[in-house]
Amino acid sequence: MTSPLFLGIDTGGTYTDAVLYSESEGVIASAKALTTRHDLAVGVAGAVETVLSEIGGATGRIRLVSLSTTLATNALVEGQGGRAGLVMIGFSPVDLKRDGLAEALGGDPVIYLNGGHDVHGRETPLDLGPLEERISGFASEVSAVAIAGYFAVRNPAHEIAVRALIRERTALPVTCSHDLSSRLGGPRRALTTLLNARLISMVARLIDATSGYLTRRGIHAPLMVVRGDGALISSDEALLRPIETILSGPAASLVGARHLTGLDNAVVSDIGGTTTDVAVLDGGHPRLDSEGATVGRYRTMVEAVAMHTFGLGGDSEVRLDEGGLEAGMTLGPRRLMPLSLAAHLWPQAILPVLERQLRASFPGRQDGRFAVRTGLPDAMAAGLAPQEAALYDKIALEPQPLDVVLASTAQRATLDRLVSRGLVLIAGFTPSDAMHVLGRQNQWNREAARLGAEVFARRKSGSGRAIAETPEMLADLVSVRLTRQSAEAVLTALMADQGIAGIDAARSTFIDRALSATPGFVQFGVRLDRPLVALGASAPVHYPAIATMLNVESFVPVHAGVANAVGAVVGQVRATATVFVTEPDEGRYAVNGCGESHMLKDRDEAFAQARQICVAEARAAALRSGAESPVIELQEHIDMPLIEGLEKLVEARFTASASGRPRIAGK
DSSP: OOOOEEEEEEEOSSEEEEEEEETTTEEEEEEEEEOOTTOHHHHHHHHHHHHHGGGTTOGGGEEEEEEEESHHHHHHHTTOOOOEEEEEESOOGGGGGSTTHHHHHTTSOEEEESOOBOTTSOBOOOOOHHHHHHHHHHHHHOSEEEEEETTTTTOOHHHHHHHHHHHHHOOOOEEEGGGTOOOOOHHHHHHHHHHHHHHHHHHHHHHHHHHHHHHHTTOOSOEEEEOTTSOEEEHHHHHHOGGGGTTHHHHHHHHHHHHHHOOSSEEEEEEOSSOEEEEEEETTEEOBOTTOOEETTEEOSOOOBOOEEESOSTTEEEEEETTSSSOEEEEEEEEOEEHHHHHHHOHHHHHHHHHHHHHSSSOOTTTTOEEEEOOOOGGGGTTOOHHHHHHHHHOOSSOEEHHHHOSSTTHHHHHHHHHHTTSEEEEEOOHHHHHHHTTSOOSSOHHHHHHHHHHHHTOBOTTSOBSOSSHHHHHHHHHHHHHHHHHHHHHHHHHHHTTOOSOOTTTOHHHHHHHHTOOSSSOOOOOOSSOEEEESTTHHHHHHHHHHHHTOOEEOOTTGGGHHHHHHHHOOEEEEEEEEEEEEETTEEEEEETTEEEEESOHHHHHHHHHHHHHHHHHHHHHHTTBSSOEEEEEEEEEOOEETTEEOOOEEEEEEEEEEOBOOTTO
C-alpha cells in the first residue's frame, strides 16, 4: 500500500495521542504516550513512533500532519501562562474594571497611552512618551506584550506604531488586538490580546517541539494546528495567534465524534485529565459561540465552538470541606499529578514517603501531597518575588513531600502562586488513583494509589470520624462524586445553550432529586433530546454510569480515546475577513477593516472597495493558513434606514469566508 497518510497528534495535559489516518481506510493505527511538559517532543515522539511501527516506519507516505492541543485551554482554566505587559491606547484605568480585564491582568504591568480612533477611524494624536520611558525594563519584566487601541478594528495605525517601537527596542513577541478580532468592545478585545500574549511561549514550545521531531524523523509534510472552531491553520499562523487554539482539543474532538459515530445530532462530552468539555452537534456541525469562547473565568473574542469547559477530569484535585459534621467532597478545578503516575515515574520518591506518613500516629495536613518542578525553562521564572524564588529553589525535578518542602502554613500561598505560573506541579490523590484502587484502570502504579487512598481516608470530618474506613470505600466515594459532577456539568452546559437561567444544577433541589432518583409522591427526572457521545481515554470507565444518571442513550466510539487526533486530520481550513463602511459626514464614506482605512465620496464605490478588500484578505488568509484551493463566500449586512425620505447609512458590514482542504506534501 502506498496511499497517502495523514498524521494526527493531540497533546493534552496528561497524554499525547497519535493516529495514522487514510482517506480510504480510516484509522490505521493509534497510540498514547505521557505528555512530557519539560520537553514536549518526548511525548510526541513516544506516541508517533508507536503508530509509525504499524507501517514499518514508512515516513514518506505521510503527506500532512495536524496538531490539536488542550494546553492553552488548560492554562486558562488553571490560571497559568507567562507574564505579559499590556499597552492600552486611548483607554483609562477605569476600563480595566470591565469584562474581567483587571482580574486577568493581576500583577502584570500596564501602560496607558493617549491616542486611539473613533468609530469612523479618525485619530486622536498618539503619545508614545510613557512607553519610551518604560520600554527598557519591559524585557526583564515580561515574556510578551499585548497592545489594545481604542477602535483599533476600524483603524489599527496606532497599534502598528506601538508594535514597531517595541520590536525596535526589544526582542519580545507582540500581539495587536486588531489581528485577533474585528469586533467592537475594547476591554474584551484587550483581554483576548493579553491572554494571547500569555500563551505565546507555551504554544511556541509545542509547535517547535513537534516540528523539530518531524524534521529529525524525516517527515516533510505541512504542519497544521486545529483552531477553537474546529478549522485548521498553519503552524506559522498559530504561532502568531495562539489564543485561537483555546478549545483546539475539544473542537477537534467534536469533529472526531462526528466522523467516528456518523451522528448529526448529539451531546459530546470529552473527559480528559484536567477538564471535561461539553458541546453539541447540530445538523452535523459543531454549534459555535456567537459571543466568543468562554474558558474558565474568561469570555474572549475568539470564535470557537460553543464549548463549556469544566475543571473536572481524571487528574482533578479531590477536595474536602471538613468544616461540617459530614465532610463534603468536590473534584477540581485544579489538576494534580496522580500519585499512581508520580510513583510510576519516581517510585522511590513516592512510596516510602506515603508509608512513612501512614505510620505516623496522626494525619498531617500536607500528607499525600508532593511538589515537583514542571521543567519549564529558567526564563519562564522571570519576575518571581523573593519568597517565591526562595521556595522555587527548594523544589527539584523529582517529587518532594510537602511536609518537607513547606516550612510554614503561609508558604502554601507562595506555592500556589508557583503552581499558577506553571512552574510547579502538585502530586496528590485524584480520580485516576481511585480507579486504580478499584481495578478499573491499571496503566500506572496501583500500590501508590492504594497507599494514597489510605493516607487520604485518615482525614476527619467535623464530627471526628475518618472520611472512609478502607481505600476501596474512599475510591467509591470519589467515583460517585465524579459521576454526579459530570452529570451536573452536562446539564449546566445544555441549559446555558438553551438560555435557561435561574437553575444551578449543583444546587437545585429538583435536579438533585432527579439525578439521585429520589422516591416520593412527586418524582423528578431529566431527559436529553439527543444521545450522549463520550470521548476520552477514561470515557468507558465513567460514562455508562453518567448516561444512566441522565437517562440517555450513550455511545463510546471505538477510537474514543484518540478522537481529538482523528478530528485534527479530517478538518478543513477556514478564514474570514470583515470590512465596515460608515458615513461620518454626509457624502463621505469611511471604509475600515483588514488593516486598511480609506475615505471615499461615492457610496457604491465604497461598497465595491469593501467587497474587494475582504474577499482578497479572506483568500490570502486561507492560503497563509495552508488551504489548497479556497472557495469564497461573501455575506453583506447593510443598515441603511430611510430618514425623512433619505437613505442614511448607519453601517455596512461585508464578511468574506474562504474554506478548503489543506495542502498536502507533493501537491
